[in-house]
Amino acid sequence: MKYLDNVFIEMENINKVFPGTVANDDISIKVKKGEVISLLGENGAGKTTLMKILYGMYKADRGEIKIDGKKVNINSPQKAKKLGIGMIHQHFTLVPVHTVLENVLLQLNESYAPKYVENKIKEIGNKYELVVDPSALINELPVGFQQRVEIIKALLGNSKLLIMDEPTAVLTPQETEKLFKFINEFKSEGNSVIFITHKLNEVMEISDRIIVLRDGKKVGSINKKDADREKLTQMMIGREFDFEVKKNEATIGKKIIEVDNVSIVGETGNQILNNISLNISAGEIFGVAGVSGNGQEELADAIAGLKKISNGDIRLMGKSIVNLNIREIINSGVGYIPADRHKVGLVLEMTVEENLILKSTYGQKYFNKYKLLKSKKLKIDTEKKINKFNIKVSTSKALVHSLSGGNQQKVVVAREVTLGDKLLIASQPTRGLDFGAAAYVKRTLEKEKSKGKAILLISNELSEIMELSDKIGVIYEGEILDIFDRNEADLKKIGLLMTGVRGESFEK
Amino acid sequence: MSHLKNRSNSVKDLFLDKFNNKLVLILSSVFSIFMGLTVSGLLMLFLNQNPVEAYKLIIEFAFIDSYNIANIFAKSTPLILTALAFGFAFKAKLFNIGAQGQFYIGVLAAVFVSLKLGWMPPFFVLSLSLAASFAAAGIWASFIGYFKAYFNANEFLVSMMSTYVAVAIMDYLLRGPLQESKGEYPQTDLIPNTAKIPTFINGTQFHYGFFAAVGAALIIYYILWHTRLGFHIRAVGQNRNAAEFSGINEKKIFIIVFLICGGLAGIAGFMQVNGINHMAVQGFEADIGAAGIGVAILGNANPIGIVFAALLFSTLEVGGLMLTQTSSLPSSIIGIMQGSVVIFVVISYFINNKFNILKRKRKLINNGEEI
16 A cells, blocks of 8 residues: 555556557556656667657557546646656757747746746756756757756756656766766655666666566566666567577678778767777678667668768778768669668658669669650569569559558568678668568578678667677677677677676676 | 457448548549538628529539630639649649749740740740740749758748749839830730730630640659659658668759749740730739649649649639629639638548548557568
8 A cells, every 4th residue: 555655657558559560559657756767678669659648748549647546638748747747858849049048938837037937947956956057048058958957947847757768868977977966866855757768777877666668568667676787688678598599601702891990970979880890791691789779770871871970981892882872882782671661761652663663763774764664664573573572462553551561571671682782781670570571581681691692680689680690799889899700609798798798897 | 249340340441441542532622622612602601692503603604605614724724834833842742832933933034035036936936935934934943942952941931932032023124124115014015926825716815825734734744653753753752761761862853843843833924924915014913823732732733633623723713703793792702712622622631641540550450560
């Protein structure tokens, strides 16, 4: 009974479906007073969606929310604020050309004298060490200070629960430390915090309880004292680290792709990729293991020419491709199965045949010299590919969005495998696919490898990496921490590296 | 019980599936037209007019004699073109709100060529005038695409504001270099007979330009669905990320799309100058651009749909004009009819869209992913 009394918020059986994905599948969570909860999960696990439902920005398809045991209907952020819920978004919701004071005034429901609010800002600033000048313009403040303003906004609304969506992503270590100090102070007054993150070290530092989400489902809730990095990684990634590793000798050919000391620096000066070097030879699959959001996507984008690198060199067959544009890189034989097939891989409102030639519209393969479509050739080629890749579709002119997820992915695979005759980048190639379709994609990758292609495989599924790769590199915060041959790969070591525990600490 | 539930689900799915095809698009357009006319009919009740009688009269008047019937085609000619100017850009998810200004630039180019080169044989004057109006307005509008591509300027605002600049240029030229020799009104001299587009039916305004406008719609249709440019335009319009990922240069697409859109609106100017007015008058046809947007929306931005939508709007215009002349109804009732039709079309897009999302959600919940 005492436990129940202490519960502030309950979310029960929350369901949310977006066209294309189930973002939240029957998730229930409880938040107690004076508790910091970490909501842990990979990108796309459904953390932000769940919190946006709690904050009234999304409406759940099913499920209910209770505050202090009473059912509430949170249909807008205004309502959430009234109920004592504040949210610090990952991307700040501040007006850059206004002052701190103006930004704070903007979100207050009732009107106050500016002087009063100004004093409040100072008061809160002193109390929690969140000092910020009320008359400063937002766009002249460093990111850490902008975040303070967001926190002050939430506190002025008398929030009893603060939701923080990846608050440390943009902060320096010193700023992070200050933020954690604030969280502890705030908690000690009987308030609660939900901390969304995928960084394990922060989870272990700040939280009382950890709730892990994976693929839209709640995997478990665990008290910090019972948790360790390994356990959390397992929960987050979803596999025990004890599956059989096939040993298969690859016939390695000459070097196809060389990534040489590549770095990417983000807009705020944060290091997205940090001195990454790797080589992939013909007939070799290089697997990149890591918790998603650690720079994998950026590495793939950099090779495909979608993202400019700040430093280093990338060579294909010995020639630098850093200064080539996307089309030139495609033409030099690089195929890329992107992680998000809906967002970048396909044009859902176009037909299967159009999607198959999306990257082949230049040159005279499918358009004649007057740039007119060779529809007969397109039809014949499409039907060949539909057969070859076993795409289940009624007609080559069906719109791609009418296909099931597995068949959509096969369209992408068919296109990229055909184009990538030297290098194939496969980023999360089996994500969201059922067993059969996933197996098909894996078989295809192995087949292409045996044809002498170099393959860069990026996956959140460690089992997939272990199953397919000849070499495994572990990426953490934009850095390849270590590279293993499959035959000598130590699962435990890889698992720990994925969470940022480096070599020297193994000995302890 | 569960059997029953499944059954009702599959019936529902079937019903929702139907919502996907073209037939539904046409049916919902017809329904929107019906609803729009009903609502404007209700407004007529407030003006103490019998709407049924009024609509009967509109149809009667519109088809009362060959002059009026011909007028429907004459009026739809520039409308088809300005609607294409909006609809073509819309296929690339670009908003061209500046057809009015592009129309004026076309008018100026056409009238300039017709006045200066009127000594040439008709075929040459007309071809040159047509080409000049397309080129001038096309280049004019391509700047909108250029600013979008290289400065990330919002094409909606830039195209809208560009109309004001075009109007100012027109005002200047019609009071200056291009003003009539009498120097009295802000208008040009009449163009020579060699520069007039021959009429299709003598004694009416129905000129051969109508067929050119329909031809333009067919060409646009062909470009969209059978050429590389059209392929790229649709890819950029439906998924910019995927287009970029595929190496398609969207900057180039922005500029080309606006060039063609401007050119189309420019040709509308040629049609009015060389086909109907035979001169340029300050600020004439001041709502041809806005009307084009309405027509394009009614036609679902489909070039063929646009032709029919333009004919419908022109019929309302021609019949409605006589109605307002012979009854106490204000002339604004035509605009109200057209406006409410467009509003219902937009509503039906919204509903269709909701249904489609619902359908995809249901599919996901019921079946999950299947191979």
